[in-house]
Amino acid sequence: MEILDGKKVSNQIKEELAVEVAQMKARGEKVPHLAAVLVGNDGASLTYVGSKVRSCEKIGFESTLIHLPEETTEEELLKQVENLNKNTDIDGYIVQLPLPKHIDEQKVLMAVDPDKDVDGFHPANFGKMALDMESFIPATPFGIMELLRRYNIDTEGKHAVVIGRSHIVGRPISILLSQKGKAANATVTLTHSRTKDLKAITVQADIIISALGVPNFLKEDMVKEGVVVIDVGITRVPDETRKRGYYITGDVDFENVSKKASHITPVPGGVGPMTIAMLLKNTLLARERHNASNA
Ligand SMILES: NC(=O)C1=CN([C@@H]2O[C@H](COP(=O)(O)OP(=O)(O)OC[C@H]3O[C@@H](n4cnc5c(N)ncnc54)[C@H](OP(=O)(O)O)[C@@H]3O)[C@@H](O)[C@H]2O)C=CC1
Ligand SMILES: Nc1nc(=O)c2c([nH]1)NC[C@@H]1CN(c3ccc(C(=O)N[C@@H](CCC(=O)O)C(=O)O)cc3)C=[N+]21
Incomplete structure (x- = not known):
């Protein structure tokens, strides 16, 4: 029996990503920037988002955490999403799930710019995946x-x-x-x-x-x-x-x-740990696509 050591493999992937970031920097390019939106104070969500931020720091990505109170309305959250879509400094972002019950999750996920959807939850990315086209994979x-x-x-x-x-x-x-x-x-x-x-x-x-x-x-x-x-x-x-x-x-x-x-x-x-590593990988891919299109 062999243990599939996700912790070890995720550390390898993060080291590989760190090398790529260092090369981007050396070329004078902007480094990947990941943002996460967290609504409320769910313990597991805080742990996950926290470990994402720490991983970003470790490998040289920029990261931003937008922590909103539990009472945030759907309208306010959609406004944040809109701002993230417009903010050219952010390459990719996630809206941490689950959202509070008074917010329509599907509506929020649909509002995310598919080019920044590093979770791969937007129907445009999910559909492309189902059709074997290049996309962000969850x-x-x-x-x-x-x-x-x-x-x-x-x-x-x-x-x-x-x-x-x-x-x-x-x-x-x-x-x-x-x-x-x-x-x-x-x-x-x-x-x-x-x-x-x-x-x-x-x-x-x-x-x-x-x-x-x-x-x-x-x-x-x-x-x-x-x-x-x-x-x-x-x-x-x-x-x-x-x-x-x-x-x-x-x-x-x-x-x-x-x-x-x-x-x-x-x-x-x-x-x-593999989930975190691949989220970072998706963010690097987002940055590379933005570089390629000169954004
Ligand atoms: N390691 C990681 O990175 C991640 C871990 N998770 C964890 O994975 C687990 C699943 O998460 P998620 O996919 O969001 O879960 P959901 O709760 O959204 O879905 C659970 C699924 O399991 C099915 N199910 C529930 N009970 C049974 C049963 N007795 N027999 C067969 N099927 C059953 C449900 O069926 P039905 O559709 O009929 O209700 C549903 O499809 C959770 O523990 C979550 O914390 C989640 C995301 C990432
Ligand atoms: N928009 C969004 N995207 C997600 O990808 C997403 C989400 N929402 N909501 C919740 C689930 C869950 N999820 C986990 C990620 C890492 C660990 C993880 O690193 N777990 C550690 C242990 C963490 C601990 O000790 O609690 C491990 O398994 O070794 C767990 C769970 C991502 N999710």
Whole structure:
């Protein structure tokens, strides 16, 4: 069994990005600038956005955090989005999800300039991805594909079972894995809460991508020997004996499933850090496109 060390690979990617930034600087070019909009004080969102800002600093990107109060209206948020679209200094930005319930998420995501949409959530980018055209690929699925690639895990002709059909993980990873081309070419089954007899499907999987957010959901008896397991789930479990008052866990019963798996991602230290690295990668791509068009 081999651990797919997302932490290690993400550090490699960040080092590669740092080299590219240094070269941009040496050529007298502007360095990539990523912004994040955070509405409210959700603990997990604060952690994620904070680690994004720290990563930017580490590799020489510029970063801006726009932290708005929970009571921010949809109109005010749309105004911020408009400002970010207009601000030529910003190459890419994300609006951290979930948004407070009084704000229409779809409406906000639709307002993001597709050329700055480093999350790849705008329909223009999502549609291009589905049509095999160049676009911003959502960071989490992009990170999963990159992790598989860097560990030389062949997906061609393999049966990949995705659990979860969210717009940010399950749906896009199912599209990427099924794409035509050497790096994908998997046969994909996309499953969700209405799927009947999920276990009958997962036991056939060569690759399982679990993205539902239910701790200990994927158990040993649901997988076959030699399976590749990618655990996307992140759940905070309250625990007063821990320094932070909680620990985080994935969807997979790691202790037992890892005995049967050929490769498996840990949580933490698996897909999460890869997500951050690929968001930075997308921001560099945005900067390069802006440089190319002299913006
Ligand atoms: N590591 C990372 O970088 C990231 C991690 N995450 C984590 O991944 C997890 C999933 O996130 P996200 O995709 O946003 O989740 P959502 O909550 O949006 O979607 C969950 C999906 O799982 C399905 N599901 C729920 N229960 C079951 C079940 N019992 N059997 C089969 N399918 C089920 C749902 O089905 P239905 O559609 O029918 O409701 C839905 O499609 C979360 O823990 C989240 O924190 C998310 C993003 C990035
Ligand atoms: N617009 C938007 N884009 C996103 O990409 C997005 C989002 N909203 N909302 C929430 C989800 C979740 N997400 C994570 C990213 C990194 C870690 C991560 O780095 N996790 C660490 C541990 C972090 C911890 O200790 O809490 C790890 O797995 O090792 C986790 C989760 C991005 N998301």
